[in-house]
Amino acid sequence: MEIEDLLHKTIQVERQLKFKSSSKFASSSSSSWRSNWKNHKVATNPKEDVKGKYSNAPPK
Structure with a gap:
């Protein structure tokens, strides 16, 4: 019985090690996608957008 228990535990x-290694690969690929998304810059000036939203003055 002990050998069967050891085999089952092994x-x-x-299985846990295989699952952990595959989940690490998935998380690393998604984190690189997020970093690429953050590196993408939008060509607008956020200060102008804020002034336009909250100011009653006409835009320049």
Whole structure:
């Protein structure tokens, strides 16, 4: 019985290791996607947008 229990435990550990390694790959690819998204710059000036929204003065 002990050998069967050890075998069962070993199989469970191997499955966990495979799952963890595949989840690390997925998270690293999504984090690189996020960093690429942050590096993308929009060609607007945020200060002008704020003034336009909250000011009653006509835009320059």
